[in-house]
Amino acid sequence: MTKQEALFIYLLRQADNALILGHRLSEWSSNAPILEEDLALTNIALDHLGRAQALYKYAAEVEGTGRTEDDLVYKRAERQYRNILLVELPNGDFAMTIARQFFISTFELMFLEELAKSKDEILSGLGAKCIKEVKYHWRHSYDWLLRLGDGTDESHARMQTAVNELWMYTGEMFEQDEVEKDLIQANIACDTSALKEKWIAKVTNALTEATLTTPPIGYNQTGGRNGVHSENLGFILAELQYLPRAYPDATW
C-alpha cells in the first residue's frame, strides 16, 4: 500500500464516521424530548457534517482520480463505507443516543488533540478546529449522563442498559491496521491504541459519578472500518443516497 492509498483510506474512515454519526443525530430533528435537545442534537449533527465535508474534500484530492466529495458520499456502496459500527447503530431511546455520544465525544477529545499535532497541515488544522466544537459536545452528553444515571429509577435503568448494550462496540475506535501503522510512523495519523487506557479511565470516572457500573472489558464487535457493516448502514444509505441514485447528476 502506498502512502497515498493509506492516507485516502485513513481520511475516508474519519469522514465516514463523521457523516454517519451526523446523519443519525439529525434523525432527532423534531423528535427530541424537548425543544432545546432538538437544537443541541442537530447542532452537534451539523458540526459532524461540516467535518465530514472537509475530510471528503481532502480525501478526493488525495485520491486524485477526479472523484469529488459528493461522489464519495453518494456513489459508494455499503461495503465501501469504512465507518465504525457504533455510529451506524439506531438512535434507540434518548439514553442510548446520550451513551453513544458520550463514548464518542470522550474519544474525539483525545483523538483530535493528537490529530492537531499531525505533520499533515490539513489534518492538524482540522484537529485544532474541531476540538473546540467537541468540548461543547462532550459537556452536553456528560451532563445528561449524570442527570439520567443519577436520576429516577427508570432513567438510571435505561442509562445502564444503553451503556451495557453499546459497550462491545467501543473497542473498534482504538483498532489499528496497516493503514494507520505507516501513517503513525510518519507522524501523520494519531496512535489510537495509546488512547485506550486514558479513555477507559475517563469514561469509568464519569460512569461512577453517574452511579452507573462500567461493564467489564470483553469481546468487541468490529468490522465497519473494513466495510463489514451491520444491516443498519444499508438503510441509512438507502435514504441518504436516494435522490442522486434515482436522478443521477441532478442539480438545483
Next chain:
Amino acid sequence: MVMITSEEVYSLLSVIPDPEIPVITIDELGILRNVKLLDSSYQITITPTYSGCPAMQMIENQIKEILSSKGIENFNIKTSYSPAWTTDWLSAEAKEKLRKYGISPPHTTAEFVSFIQCPNCNSFNTEVISEFGSTSCKALYRCNDCKEAFDYFKSI
C-alpha cells in the same frame, strides 16, 4: 479584464454582512481572512466559524456576485481551517454591535467568566438554558431579572 489591487478587492468584500447576524460583516467576524493576487488571479481566503456553518455557501455566492458586478472574473475562493477561527478576532466595536442587536457578546477565550451579562438590562443574574442555540455560534440564556431569554455568542 479589470485589475485593481488586492487591498481594494478586500475592501469591496469587507462590507458583506454575515447572513445570520447582519449587523456585523464577514470582515468584523473574521470569516474573510485575506485576498492575495497570485498569477493575475485573486485568491480570496475565507474560514468558517464552525465547521458545519451553513452560511458559507451564501457568503461565497455574495463574494461572486460583488466581484462579477465589478467586472472581476479572475478569482477563486479558498476555504481554510487553519488557524482555527476564534471569537478573539472580534473587535470591541463588533462586540458592541452584537450587544445592541440583543446578542450577549463573547468574552475573550483567555478570560474566565462565570456569569454572562444580559444584553437587555445588563444584569449578571442569568442562567444557561442550552449551550446550543439557534445557530452554531450561539448558546441560549435566560435573564433572571428582566426575564428575557437571549442569545450568547459562544466564546471559542
